[in-house]
Amino acid sequence: MTRTNILEAKLAESIRRMAAAKPFLAEGRFSSQDSKPYPLVVARASGGRVTDLDGNEWLDYNLGHGPLILGHNHPEVRAAVEAQLTRGTTWGAFNEVALELAQTICASVPGIASLRYTASGTEAVFTALRFARAYTGRNGILRFEGAYHGHSDLALLSGKVAHAPATIRDEPVPDSRPFVDSAGIPGSAAAECFVAPYNNLARVAEILAQHAGRIACLIMEPIQLCLIPPRPGFLTGVRELTRRHGILLIFDEVVTGFRVARGGAQELYEVRPDLTVLGKITGGGFPNGAVGGPAEIMDAIFDPDSDRYVFHAGTFCGHPVAAAAGLAQITVLSRDGWYPRLASMGDEFRTALREILRRLGVPGQVLGVGPAWGVAFSTREVTDFRSGLSVDARLSQDVVLGMWARGILYNATRNYLCTAHTDRDLEETLAAFEASVREALDQRRI
Numbered sequence: 001m002t003r004t005n006i007l008e009a010k011l012a013e014s015i016r017r018m019a020a021a022k023p024f025l026a027e028g029r030f031s032s033q034d035s036k037p038y039p040l041v042v043a044r045a046s047g048g049r050v051t052d053l054d055g056n057e058w059l060d061y062n063l064g065h066g067p068l069i070l071g072h073n074h075p076e077v078r079a080a081v082e083a084q085l086t087r088g089t090t091w092g093a094f095n096e097v098a099l100e101l102a103q104t105i106c107a108s109v110p111g112i113a114s115l116r117y118t119a120s121g122t123e124a125v126f127t128a129l130r131f132a133r134a135y136t137g138r139n140g141i142l143r144f145e146g147a148y149h150g151h152s153d154l155a156l157l158s159g160k161v162a163h164a165p166a167t168i169r170d171e172p173v174p175d176s177r178p179f180v181d182s183a184g185i186p187g188s189a190a191a192e193c194f195v196a197p198y199n200n201l202a203r204v205a206e207i208l209a210q211h212a213g214r215i216a217c218l219i220m221e222p223i224q225l226c227l228i229p230p231r232p233g234f235l236t237g238v239r240e241l242t243r244r245h246g247i248l249l250i251f252d253e254v255v256t257g258f259r260v261a262r263g264g265a266q267e268l269y270e271v272r273p274d275l276t277v278l279g280k281i282t283g284g285g286f287p288n289g290a291v292g293g294p295a296e297i298m299d300a301i302f303d304p305d306s307d308r309y310v311f312h313a314g315t316f317c318g319h320p321v322a323a324a325a326g327l328a329q330i331t332v333l334s335r336d337g338w339y340p341r342l343a344s345m346g347d348e349f350r351t352a353l354r355e356i357l358r359r360l361g362v363p364g365q366v367l368g369v370g371p372a373w374g375v376a377f378s379t380r381e382v383t384d385f386r387s388g389l390s391v392d393a394r395l396s397q398d399v400v401l402g403m404w405a406r407g408i409l410y411n412a413t414r415n416y417l418c419t420a421h422t423d424r425d426l427e428e429t430l431a432a433f434e435a436s437v438r439e440a441l442d443q444r445r446i
């Protein structure tokens with residue numbers, strides 16, 4: 001049987017269910033980010049595994065797109081949620097659990113003295129951009145190509161770079177103007193957006209030298225996609241440049257926050273941004289986001305007598321169930337000493353993947369920091385979006401299919417480890433990876 005036949009047989013009920021839902025579900029999926037090779041309808045999940053409608057169990061490295069660092073249905077997170085549910089679902093009012101989460105975040109993340117909640121990372125990003133504009137009185141945004149900041153207008157300019165031709169690999173970013181990743185984004189947004197390659201301090205310096213007077217902030221993932229680390233000196237370099245030009249530095253720590261360290265990438269690399277954006281892990285599997293910064297900025301933009309005063313609101317801001325889940329996750333992570341353990345789990349796992357590539361003689365780079373990991377089948381070092389375009393897309397896709405055929409939910413780009421993944425799970429995954437790469441190479445030779 002081919003892998004396609006195996007997967008179609010294995011996922012028969014998921015495929016049937018998704019086909020039946022297609023007339024009601026635009027494009028047949030929940031989100032443009034859902035890029036699965038086959039329909040897989042999840043029925044339930046526990047620890048590091050999910051079970052689908054056909055009853056298959058899968059080792060899960062997607063983990064709800066990243067919030068579930070303790071794995072699915074962790075008993076202490078579930079208990080906190082159940083206790084909260086006995087008191088109600090949402091109140092649209094001050095509540096102790098969201099206050100406690102805010103205190104915990106402020107005590108953990110070096111760059112946050114006070115914060116506002118949102119209901120998602122996307123919302124938190126566009127809120128942070130507004131904060132920066134209000135504070136500086138300027139409109140322009142500088143960002144890095146290929147970083148994902150959610151799906152607001154400015155986040156989708158050179159974010160997914162969906163329409164960029166593969167030939168751009170070796171070209172400089174043209175005039176630092178963005179690619180538009182979605183229809184419906186006004187030209188006025190694009191006119192306010194400047195784009196630089198990640199890890200290229202010289203280009204950031206050039207853009208700022210030319211346009212700083214128009215730019216409110218530089219927004220960045222401190223570790224791009226939690227996969228590509230900053231070159232030594234890059235983060236301190238952008239910190240110095242942004243400070244010198246009086247523009248705010250925003251770290252989007254939706255993925256890195258409470259993952260690569262309790263205080264996120266800013267703790268790991270000891271660089272403090274002006275504003276920090278959080279999401280995923282802070283909601284413990286429920287929708288949540290936050291934007292925070294030092295008192296100097298937050299007090300200035302929340303001074304009702306100031307013309308810099310920003311309006312920020314939301315039905316679900318400070319949602320008690322999300323806060324209870326997020327707080328429980330963060331508490332368990334630190335109480336049980338998980339940060340150093342996740343870091344060494346990630347390091348050892350990446351080393352083992354590199355060893356497989358070496359053994360098979362396959363060019364590639366194993367990326368990731370902390371519990372995030374990904375394999376770029378490329379002869380070139382991946383340091384930014386364009387060098388990432390050199391990845392062998394066919395080999396990547398073949399390996400995804402091989403992993404799926406072996407019951408592993410593996411993504412061609414980013415994957416996450418969680419505390420529920422056991423040594424045996426990781427060994428099984430490494431064996432499946434080796435077999436999948438071998439198989440893909442054999443097919444290529446046919």
Ligand SMILES: Cc1ncc(COP(=O)(O)O)c(C=O)c1O
Nearest residue numbers: 120121122148149150254255279
């Ligand atoms: C770095 C980063 N920022 C923002 C977002 C958007 O968050 P959400 O999907 O919760 O809107 C994401 C989502 O994956 C992200 O990875």
